[in-house]
Amino acid sequence: MHFALREVIDTVRMTEIEHFDIRTITLGISLRDCSSRLPATVRARSYEKIRRVAAHHVRVAKEIEALYGIRITNKRVAITPVSLIADGHSRDDFVSLARMLDTAAEHVGVDFLAGFSALVEKGSTYGDEALIASLPEVLASTKHLCASVNCGSTAAGINANAVQQMAQVIKDTARLTADQHSLGCCKLVTFCNAVQDNPFVAGAFHGISEPEAVINVGISGPGVVLRAVKEIGTTASLDTLFDAIKRTAFKITRAGALVGHRCAKRLAEITSIPIQFGIVDISLAPTPAEGDSIGDILIAMGLEDVGAPGTTAALALLNEAVKRGGLMAATHVGGLSGAFIPVSEDQAMIRATERGHLSLEKLEAMTSVCSVGLDMIALPGDTSPQTLTGIMLDEFAIGMINNKTTATRLIPVHGMKEGDFVEFGGLLGSAPILPVSRLGNHVLARRGGQLPAPIRSLTN
């Protein structure tokens, strides 16, 4: 037999028992040809283009899913940052455009369409300002739309004015979606060093340098890595542990690349649009399902719980091993590529925060060695905009100085306080409200301006 029994069983075990899935197949669509000074024209062109290019996206992904017996959890669409195609439009125009995009997402059958975004790391245009001002209403009145704002980069520094604005946007969004536990904030990401080809929603967008249409794949598979770590036992050295994770990452990345290539090829055949394969994002992304947790991997490495001394080092090892294996497996790797630690979407992380083992400060340290940042963090509803500004500035400083992506998805859950528990439902999971420092930072937070780029940005 051409296939060894061990290999066959290994694959079947991964796909059927250990929750190995393709987390997302994201179709990036350029809307650069949809821009116009007339808001109605932008709406009509964007709607038509998304309908045309993404018409078969979900069906093809399901076909591929069946053929290989690998679950593709999410089929999504990312578009050109909307501020670029509708610059100069008013706040109300952005709200109307958002509703149209939401309808387009509904019609092509995707659960999320991401790219209601602005890139303001060095300053805002009138269009950027209008888009940011529209965000609370957009997030409250649409179902499928995800938004992101890039507030900093290693090259440009951090736009502290934008960070201030975003803190207020987060507060307003939390209030406007109070009846859904401030769900609007789960669809809003603020970034430093946002990447152009990230397939993971909510922070995805189709970057300005991307081609006409592209398929990017985000893999998953914490369950598979967990098994590899458990099999290696408690006496193996860190090197051996590293190697075991690396080998596993190779296999799951290969499967992701195969699925991505096949989807892109099939879509290009059907639509006659040059839809090409872009990258595999070799991120380990957890889900609220038991056994599909990054936290469990860290515990299996030898910690009593996430948050114990050594947690950051364990995460760094995991992150690096996944990258090494993934890089060997796929020719084009990109996106965020690193372990995700969204608190509400990971059972072990939820437990650790409930027990008081994991604080916001420890999470911040962990984000310096993995992707992507303070993700899905539920905070008390009365957290001030100044505190949110401070948390974001800290997180973005880590990204800027270390030349990596950092992001925040903070949810100051309206009406809830420290110790309460919030349910977002589905893949967004649930989370305890984390305690947040009440120390004042009003003077720093209101200064505004631009935090200059670090010396490492001058590489020429």
Next chain:
Amino acid sequence: MDIGALVDRIAQALGPDVTPDRVESIAVSVLSYLEEPSVRTTPVPFHEGTGERVLITAFGHDQPGVLARISTAVFESGANILDVSQKILQGYFTLIMIADISNPRTSVTGLQAQLQHLAESFGVRIYVQHEDLFNAMHRP
């Protein structure tokens, strides 16, 4: 094909008339006659997915008739069974079957649905997965 040995033999046969160009031209014509792939041919990348076979794997408590019913379903779908391996250990069986699906009337989704139905009636697990996945995950 051992190219090195072929080149050695040609060189030997040419005796004193041997030159690198003559050896190469003879070797190339021999290889093209044999229709061997060129030595410069690069292997097909794993993601091109050129395979036309599926792997059917089944696990569960051993019961008489499982293999027969699976084989019938595969036959009825138009696929052709190429290889079967079944092992029974302490009352549990593991079945791996390779089937050719190049017949255009074969529907993988139809076969999957059929086998899913069978799996439920026998209380076992049956999976159908295209061979490209296994090649991608376990081959360089």
